[in-house]
Amino acid sequence: MNAQGKLTVIGTGPGSPEQMTPEALRAAAEADELMGYGPYVDRLPVLPHQKRVAFDNREELERARIALDRAAAGARVCMVSGGDPGVFAMAAAVCEAIEHGPAEWRTLDIAVMPGVTAMLAVAARAGAPLGHDFCAMSLSDNLKPWEVVEARLAAAAGAGFVIALYNPISKARPWQLGRAFELLAGILPAGTPVIFGRAAGRPDERIATVPLTEARGEMADMATCVIIGSPATRVVDRPGQPPLVYSPRFAEAAT
Amino acid sequence: MNAQGKLTVIGTGPGSPEQMTPEALRAAAEADELMGYGPYVDRLPVLPHQKRVAFDNREELERARIALDRAAAGARVCMVSGGDPGVFAMAAAVCEAIEHGPAEWRTLDIAVMPGVTAMLAVAARAGAPLGHDFCAMSLSDNLKPWEVVEARLAAAAGAGFVIALYNPISKARPWQLGRAFELLAGILPAGTPVIFGRAAGRPDERIATVPLTEARGEMADMATCVIIGSPATRVVDRPGQPPLVYSPRFAEAAT
Numbered sequence: 382m383n384a385q386g387k388l389t390v391i392g393t394g395p396g397s398p399e400q401m402t403p404e405a406l407r408a409a410a411e412a413d414e415l416m417g418y419g420p421y422v423d424r425l426p427v428l429p430h431q432k433r434v435a436f437d438n439r440e441e442l443e444r445a446r447i448a449l450d451r452a453a454a455g456a457r458v459c460m461v462s463g464g465d466p467g468v469f470a471m472a473a474a475v476c477e478a479i480e481h482g483p484a485e486w487r488t489l490d491i492a493v494m495p496g497v498t499a500m501l502a503v504a505a506r507a508g509a510p511l512g513h514d515f516c517a518m519s520l521s522d523n524l525k526p527w528e529v530v531e532a533r534l535a536a537a538a539g540a541g542f543v544i545a546l547y548n549p550i551s552k553a554r555p556w557q558l559g560r561a562f563e564l565l566a567g568i569l570p571a572g573t574p575v576i577f578g579r580a581a582g583r584p585d586e587r588i589a590t591v592p593l594t595e596a597r598g599e600m601a602d603m604a605t606c607v608i609i610g611s612p613a614t615r616v617v618d619r620p621g622q623p624p625l626v627y628s629p630r631f632a633e634a635a636t
Numbered sequence: 637m638n639a640q641g642k643l644t645v646i647g648t649g650p651g652s653p654e655q656m657t658p659e660a661l662r663a664a665a666e667a668d669e670l671m672g673y674g675p676y677v678d679r680l681p682v683l684p685h686q687k688r689v690a691f692d693n694r695e696e697l698e699r700a701r702i703a704l705d706r707a708a709a710g711a712r713v714c715m716v717s718g719g720d721p722g723v724f725a726m727a728a729a730v731c732e733a734i735e736h737g738p739a740e741w742r743t744l745d746i747a748v749m750p751g752v753t754a755m756l757a758v759a760a761r762a763g764a765p766l767g768h769d770f771c772a773m774s775l776s777d778n779l780k781p782w783e784v785v786e787a788r789l790a791a792a793a794g795a796g797f798v799i800a801l802y803n804p805i806s807k808a809r810p811w812q813l814g815r816a817f818e819l820l821a822g823i824l825p826a827g828t829p830v831i832f833g834r835a836a837g838r839p840d841e842r843i844a845t846v847p848l849t850e851a852r853g854e855m856a857d858m859a860t861c862v863i864i865g866s867p868a869t870r871v872v873d874r875p876g877q878p879p880l881v882y883s884p885r886f887a888e889a890a891t
Binding site for chain 1: 652748750756791796874884
């Protein structure tokens with residue numbers, strides 16, 4: 382191992398400092414350099430001795446290479462992701478950069494610290510929609526063909542998995558979420574609950590649950606995680622409070 | 637809402653206090669009564685004013701009903717899960733109890749606080765195996781027929797999802813994990829990495845990665861989360877350090 386340099390990849394959780402682990406906070410405090418997508422780095426205090434390097438939200442691989450270069454030069458670098466760094470975030474980009482980078486990078490001290498990923502924070506606000514078998518997918522077709530996305534949605538829904546969608550929509554990908562709802566409406570019951578969870582745990586949080594047939598792409602934005610129930614998912618209405626949405630722990634043979 | 641009683645369902649994370657959120661810790665500190673499976677409750681300090689109620693790991697629904705009864709009687713109850721309370725844990729049992737319980741329970745103040753679930757902690761130690769589309773399944777056939785488990789394994793593996801298995805094995809369920817590996821070996825490449833992640837983040841942590849054809853049920857115990865790669869998952873060998881296992885962010889059309 383390189384005697385000095387180190388790269389730690391952390392997740393800040395969904396956004397509230399109350400949902401970030403002490404481990405991740407400490408890793409950030411011990412770093413010489415904090416790097417990451419600007420809004421995520423902004424969630425952390427920058428200490429007097431620290432250098433702050435903010436990127437835009439593209440070019441994940443280049444961001445990983447820059448961080449590895451700095452660690453190889455002896456810096457203690459903290460790469461900051463939102464949520465959990467291993468779920469559609471920077472940890473995979475760092476591993477990919479190491480695999481295809483100089484041999485020296487394989488000798489670096491690399492650590493990944495888990496965090497609360499968006500679907501868990503949204504699920505907690507709604508009840509327990511992920512209480513039974515579920516899957517997590519990125520709906521972005523920037524890095525995979527759209528036909529792969531459709532095949533996975535169909536396989537997951539058909540097999541009885543609850544589906545959590547990351548990256549549901551963006552300016553460059555305006556129609557994909559609506560198309561996903563259309564496809565799923567051909568497989569799942571009309572009343573299947575769909576949860577739109579925006580900015581869970583932050584001041585601008587917004588959680589809404591609608592039946593699948595009423596779900597529309599424009600109900601989500603880039604900060605939304607969408608959870609689509611399975612045929613077994615239940616909605617428990619409550620007087621004066623939002624419903625509890627949950628997926629029972631048991632399953633019948635017919636799912 | 638009931639003016640006094642409250643039920644908060646929290647997750648302690650995988651076990652290390654460093655991986656528990658401040659939010660969950662505060663919720664526990666503010667409760668009158670701490671309830672849950674004994675080893676999880678043991679992760680928390682019991683304050684002088686608090687009552688501690690430890691259960692064994694069965695009868696989740698009965699545990700939920702007792703907690704709701706106490707909240708309805710005016711107590712501030714904290715139900716303690718390991719990991720994230722919404723992933724194969726107590727939040728779904730609480731929702732189920734409310735759905736089928738007295739109407740009064742629907743007026744209670746219920747809050748679920750997310751946590752770091754086991755697969756995220758294991759994935760972080762291994763690299764980024766959950767960096768692409770993945771699913772999470774309980775391998776227990778206590779609450780669902782085994783044929784449903786097999787159908788979901790086949791659907792997930794065939795569609796290119798990485799698979800995280802909770803509850804992989806127990807004294808009463810000794811053969812299921814081995815059977816799952818056999819089934820998956822008929823679908824996935826022989827070299828597909830399988831990660832056995834035991835007690836991630838705790839002093840007795842043990843992380844091991846083997847090719848699918850060498851994976852055996854007896855490599856897991858009740859404290860293990862098993863992650864099975866997709867055909868795209870990569871193993872990056874490193875001199876003098878465990879390999880990095882990651883699932884690339886992109887997918888080809890042929891998955």
